[in-house]
Amino acid sequence: MPQRAVVLLSGGIDSSTTLAVALQQGFETYALTVDYGQRHRRELECAGRIARHLGASRHTTVRVDLRAIGGSALTDAIPVPLDRSDAEIAHGIPITYVPARNTVLLSLALGHAEVVGAFDLFIGANAIDYSGYPDCRPEYLAQFERLANLATKAAVEGRGTFRVHAPLLRLTKAEIVRRGAELGVDFSLTLSCYNPDDTGRACGRCDSCRLRLKGFAEAGLRDPAAYVTQ
Numbered sequence: 119m120p121q122r123a124v125v126l127l128s129g130g131i132d133s134s135t136t137l138a139v140a141l142q143q144g145f146e147t148y149a150l151t152v153d154y155g156q157r158h159r160r161e162l163e164c165a166g167r168i169a170r171h172l173g174a175s176r177h178t179t180v181r182v183d184l185r186a187i188g189g190s191a192l193t194d195a196i197p198v199p200l201d202r203s204d205a206e207i208a209h210g211i212p213i214t215y216v217p218a219r220n221t222v223l224l225s226l227a228l229g230h231a232e233v234v235g236a237f238d239l240f241i242g243a244n245a246i247d248y249s250g251y252p253d254c255r256p257e258y259l260a261q262f263e264r265l266a267n268l269a270t271k272a273a274v275e276g277r278g279t280f281r282v283h284a285p286l287l288r289l290t291k292a293e294i295v296r297r298g299a300e301l302g303v304d305f306s307l308t309l310s311c312y313n314p315d316d317t318g319r320a321c322g323r324c325d326s327c328r329l330r331l332k333g334f335a336e337a338g339l340r341d342p343a344a345y346v347t348q
C-alpha cells in the first residue's frame with residue numbers, strides 16, 4: 119500500500135511541480151486547494167485541471183474566506199505592485215503577503231491528513247526566488263512540523279510522525295521549471311499571476327509573473343502561459 123500524502127496545490131508552477139515530485143516519490147496523493155478569496159480566482163480552476171492531469175488520487179477544495187481579514191493585495195482592494203525590479207522583489211516583504219497564509223494552509227493540510235491517514239504534507243514553498251515571505255523559510259517549516267507532532271491526535275497516539283516536505287525549498291525558479299518539465303508537468307495548465315485579466319491571461323508585470331518569466335528564461339524554456347504583454 120503506498121503511503122498517502124496531502125499536497126497543497128494552488129495552481130501555479132511551484133505547487134504543480136511539488137505534486138509531481140510527491141507522485142514520483144510513490145505517494146498516493148491527496149491534493150488540497152484552499153479558496154481563500156484570492157483575487158486571482160482562475161488559479162482555483164487551474165488547480166483542478168492540474169490534479170487530474172498529474173493523477174492525484176483526490177482533489178479537495180476548502181473555502182476559508184480571508185477577505186474577512188484582508189491586509190493583503192491578494193485579498194483586499196489594494197493594488198498589486200507591478201514592474202518591480204529583481205532587487206526590489208528581493209528586498210522586504212511586499213503587500214502581496216497574505217497574513218499567516220502558510221500557517222492557515224498547512225493547518226488545513228494537517229487536519230485533512232489526519233482524517234485520511236496521511237503523515238506527509240507537501241508544500242511548494244521556496245526560499246530562493248521568492249518574495250521574502252517569512253512563512254516560506256526553512257526554520258518556519260521545521261517549526262510547523264514540530265507543531266504538527268504536538269497538536270494532533272494521530273501523532274500523540276503514536277500512529278505516525280508528521281513530516282513537512284518542501285522539495286523546492288532550495289531550488290531557483292529555473293531549477294523548479296526544469297524539474298517540473300522533467301516530471302511531465304504541463305505548464306500551460308498553470309497560472310502564477312496575481313493580477314490576471316478577465317480571460318485568464320497573466321499580466322507579465324506582477325512579482326509572481328516576473329519571477330516565473332525569469333525562471334523560464336534562465337531554464338531556456340518557453341513559458342506556454344498566455345500573457346497580456348510580453
Ligand code: ZN
Pocket residue numbers: 310311312313314320321322323324325326327328
Ligand atoms: Zn502577473
